[in-house]
Amino acid sequence: MRKVILPVAGLGTRFLPASKSIPKEMVTVVDHPAIEYVVKEAVAAGIEQIILVTHSSKASIENYFDRNFELETTLENKNKLDLLKEITEILPPHVSVRQPQPLGLGHAVLCAKAVIGEDDFAVLLPDVLVKDSDTPNDLSLMIQRFDKAQASQIMVEALPEYLVDQYGIVDVKHSPNEGESIVMQGIVEKPAIGTAPSNLSVVGRYVLPAKIMQLLENIPKGVGNEIQLTDAIAMLQETETVEAYRMKGQTFDCGSKIGYLKAVLHNGVDHPKLGEDFKTLIKELEL
Template sequence: MSIRKAVLPVAGLGTRVLPASKVVPKELLPLVDKPTLQYIVEEAVAAGIDEIIFVTSASKRSIEDHFDIFKELEQALERKGKRKELEELRRIRTMATYASVRQPEALGLGHAVLCAKKLVGDEPFVVMLGDDLVDPATPCLPRMIEIHEQYGGSVLSLFSVPEHEISRFGIVAVEETEPGSTTVKVNHMVEKPAVEEAPSDLAVAGRYVLTPDIFEILERTPAGAGGEIQLTDAIEVQAQEGRCYGLKFGGFGGIRYDTGTPLGLLTTSIAYALKRSDIAPALREYMRQALTEG
């Protein structure tokens, strides 16, 4: 079965980027002139996804609005002859089908995914986290979907982290599927372990291909620390049953950006600006001057 749906959990409060995220959802903070979340939706669409499911909260209505029609603005652009801007707005709202569901309480990533159960139905799907961006030139989702089609299980995007960051991530124990392959079998997962308890230095990035039985597992997964239902705990059940694989994304040549902190948001914006032919020359000149004067 082809994968058609992507679940984007966007109900979080974004406390790491306050006060910018007090009124504007962190997912709509811009990278150059485009909201972070739009890059993620475009990544999904490029991988063949045609239905986007937002798991939102009461304070995130503007996310739905961004991907909806804004007649007054479109009419104003048409009157002014701004065809390029008009076409971009229309592209955003038509490049996929959008649906949303509320997460009534902040009960963890696993709970957020579970909220999308009725909209996903009985089919494999993708989960994409809003803090993680993947360079469009080196996408990982198409390869992850291929791995799912080959082995039939869930698939995680994995990357190596330095020792001092291990306790920030879900860490996995893996075995090779074949020598030298970037595809591995995931045997065990631990959520934010201490360094001495970590089974490896391979962390789960914000991309998942999940089989629909994950919902049944989540429904019987008890809440952990902080009263949250962890997606990691449910995937661990699949791993123990031999139904979980991973793509070592770093080895696949991919570039990952973390926009979950002020520094990460700033450096990612600079990286994306440097890819733009209309912005990069002036930005490089500004950076040279700033570094010289500094």
């Protein structure tokens, strides 16, 4: 598993007005843009190539993961080597492809078909930050399980019952332990409370076989008149096993404003340089 697709072409309407001129993926969580956390998650899992599926308005994302020789030279000349090291460590091998129209997540994944080729791959939704509690991280464990079982992996997390009507919920026979996978029967989108097949919601992390690209090319448009990745996964289930992997870490939905603030809070208190001062600030603000 060497490649990961990061769909970043969305307009970020949930994050307006900030996302009117700044890609929501570039809004900083403490001192790094949100997308960098997702890229680091992939690199920590052994991914070697990042594929950004982007849009013409998202040039700042591509620039962030490119070299800036003028800045690097300035930092080197001023002997600011710690900063130089920090900005050069955010440059994993990557490719950018354009999604010319907003035709859904499945379409965004399909836009990377030429780069994926015959390789299996992961999909990480940059709206969601995953804070892992252990090493190897959850994505690593999903990839290991994919290699062992030859079964696609869909990351899920347990939700309180009163929230199941807000998410895609997987249909499984029973809830697996954290860090384990179970065969998945399907996904129910936003089921009414009391009717959900489980309390496990899809997180936004997928490990998929190359053949799903063929399914995406041929499935009809689904909800919203868009090409849906979940429809292709459902079609894949007709011939292959798909498993739900229950994560051990914690998620933050940075596509929403409150989820973003939670991410700032949690990453702020754990920051190696700012953490103690941040905790002091929180105590000062307690009412």
